[in-house]
Amino acid sequence: MIYLDNSATTRPDPSVLHSFQQVSEHFFANPSSIHPFGGEAEKLLQRSKEQAAELLQVQPDEMIFTAGGTEGNNLAVKGIALEHRNRGSHIITTEVEHPSVHEAFHGLERLGFTVTYLPVDAQGVVSTDDVQDAITDDTILISVMHVNNEIGSVQPVKQIGEVAKQYPKLFFHVDNVQGVGKVPLDLAESGIDLCTISGHKLHGLKGTGLLYVKNGTTLFPLFHGGGQEKSFRSGTENVAGAVSLVKALRLTIERREVGIRHMSQLQAQLRDKLYTMEDVLVNTPEQKAAPHIMNISIPGLKPEVLIHMLGEKGIYVSTKSACSSKREDESKILAACGYGRDRSTSALRVSFSYDTTEDEINTFFQELKEAIGRFKAVME
Incomplete structure (x- = not known):
């Protein structure tokens, strides 16, 4: 998992x-x-x-x-x-x-x-x-x-x-x-x-x-x-x-300094990988952002579909806040940032802990690419 x-x-x-x-x-x-x-x-x-x-x-x-x-x-x-x-x-x-x-x-x-x-x-x-x-x-x-x-x-x-x-x-x-x-x-x-x-x-x-x-x-x-x-x-x-x-x-406080540095490195590595994918838009800002969250949008693709496809591989991510993830499709946060519905209705949230590993991030990225590819192939 x-x-x-x-x-x-x-x-x-x-x-x-x-x-x-x-x-x-x-x-x-x-x-x-x-x-x-x-x-x-x-x-x-x-x-x-x-x-x-x-x-x-x-x-x-x-x-x-x-x-x-x-x-x-x-x-x-x-x-x-x-x-x-x-x-x-x-x-x-x-x-x-x-x-x-x-x-x-x-x-x-x-x-x-x-x-x-x-x-x-x-x-x-x-x-x-x-x-x-x-x-x-x-x-x-x-x-x-x-x-x-x-x-x-x-x-x-x-x-x-x-x-x-x-x-x-x-x-x-x-x-x-x-x-x-x-x-x-x-x-x-x-x-x-x-x-x-x-x-x-x-x-x-x-x-x-x-x-x-x-x-x-x-x-x-x-x-x-x-x-x-x-x-x-x-x-x-x-x-x-x-x-x-x-x-x-x-x-948490005892591990905080090392943990923040570790999550910041994971976030930077994942961001660099995501920037290579033309289908993916990164919503988490490069500056003024916490190290444990990476939010992305894949316009034209329902996030629930990707969540289920990744879940079948034992990889668990989410859409928006768990307190509102089963409600309306649009993220009010992304809408407030000025993004259109194509972006605000297709967002995924990936969030790390101190114990998340680089291998897990690499596996997630590869499975994300494959899932998007499979979805596009079905739609063509």
Whole structure:
């Protein structure tokens, strides 16, 4: 098997699975219980927060454990909007956000909020000047992803953060689900108030995640209940999930420098090979792009056909975001970049991990060429 769909989800690391199992077996008490066994679970949960904060270079009480990227993004976006509605009702995002952000903004529009959806250039990057120009006296939130999940574009988060700092009443949220371990981001120094992380994108488990909430930031909770997680996220904490997430985060950060260099080399090698194919158009920009994503289009060829043909060879790639891959044919990301339907409806996404090998990339390329050749032969 050659697995090249790591932007959708990654293979859980064996040591992460082991940590989850160990905690589930030996620390299964409810951390809110007042007996000593519950106290042990609570201490383990707190230690996980301290370790996560140390890895991310922030404070332990700024860590909120969640069930993943979608929950984290919804809590950040809706939580800020609903909590601070008395300050204003204008919010800003881009046209290329993940569905969990984009749809959250659509939901807020139904509640009376005004949303500005900023355009991007041909590389999928938003202009910092456009962000600045969109801010009004009524603006309370800016939400911009760090790394685009379809084409890998890297947004100027630090520069946007500098803009946001000039407006004390607004908050800045960053969806960093695709960025962790691929493009370093200094949370404490980038003007970020909220940042979303998902465990299953970094060899952790599905159903685990983190939301960084800068001290002094208040949210309207999505879940009301027992007041866990500073009352931002009530519900019995998933201690085993939290421990396993921190384990995955630690392993990722330990391997990050070498891993980024390795994936950058793979991306460059694959790009050079793809440039030799007249049928293939490369959508991932050469500059301002994360190292783990390569998005291509083959106009005139349905991507689902290629995915099935490659799947028969044990090679797994995807179209767009896994959260929207079964919906309409067109990639709204490529459409926002200004590409026509021939390109935006024929895209494939190839995504690497630290463990992807050069041989796997070479095999993928050869099988891609053969699959396109077979398809063209049938159509002639």
